[in-house]
Amino acid sequence: MLILVTGCAPRGPGGGGAPGNGAGDAARPLTVAAASDLHFAFSEIGKLFTEETGVEVTFTFGASGSLARQIENGAPVDLFAAADTAYVDHLIEAGAILPDSRRVYALGHLVLAAGAAAPVDDLEDLLDPAIRHLAVANPDHAPYGRAAREALESAGLWEALQPKLVLAENVRQALQYVETGNADAGLVPRSLADVPDITFVAVDPSLYAPLEQTLGIVAGSPREAEARRFAELVTGPEGRAVLERYGFGLPAE
Template structure:
């Protein structure tokens, strides 16, 4: 009987060890702050990442400027996907981000959009007296808002349009203002409307605004977190890059800066 019990225990131990070997190694979670324009792509990327590694990614969305402030005030984020390149670089310089972890994960594109067909026909749309409200996001906190202001200034229309501007806290809110009819048109991210078949849009020419280079950084709070580091590695890989391109972003060869 004792021999049988010993055999059962050995078999259980072997099965347990085999189970551990087949499970994702040390599955963990990482807290990631994400610029609002990248909401839908990162949801897909996080799901693919979990399926491949077992690691969970806890996503928070908002304006890049607001996240930067929160991180400097000891917010618990471990990874930051910004809508610009300046803030991740600054966090690394300030010791809140891991040196040499900064890289460009996407280059965004600005569009002028209406939920109604035939409304947006190009830059001339901005000159129409019938347009009462134009939605943008906060240019101080959100790079897409800054790009919208640059565009209007380049077209020499900013002073005329300023009284018509409806400002959202982030790009999601700017989109919602148009979607709900609180503004007839708005400057939004291409990724937000790339699947829209009913509305109308104008791809703002790149020469009217500075490139929206979106950088990621591993924050100091995530330096010892295997899931945080693995997520950034996954973000550089072909599966993530295909998702990013699908949503209308450009991708560059990842290169630490």
């Protein structure tokens, strides 16, 4: 699995193993496991959080399903921000997320991205022989990958496009395939697509189930208070402004 880490600070002596309550745990940074579509937005929000609180934040970005499995297996994470509701709800049922901390913090949007050499205007353009490879995140553990499959199925294109599909571990890797020319087009989050040499168009949201991006605090976290402050920043005016700037929709307050 491709895991991208940003905003790293040195981990304290208690940084390994399952969350605990020792002095080492209290010294380590706030650890946030976040869906890959949050890479740009949460990196910015993390800097705001550190400026406001003095608390360092370490991010692990990846596919929501992969991160959820790590948390369920005891990874030392304080807060989980998924790209849908299902993985957080599963962890609540498993006793791994505090139920009262569950919040829908953003609404995700799927776009069709392509390099400048192979512009596309709609999903039907993916049938063009000039589009040889289409990158999507693996639907088995990435909510945007699942949304991509739903959109293509709704448009009647999923089966026809099977020979062109390139499955990525997460949405950031799917976009990287397009950026490097290893794929001609990709179905990726709006929040990642506004980068040089990439064009994109929105995918009709009626073609896929809503992506209600949800967060929760990991049960037993030694940094629960800080995790709650981070969640408040994400869902408050400053965090919502950042999320909106990166193309997320906002749930009702």
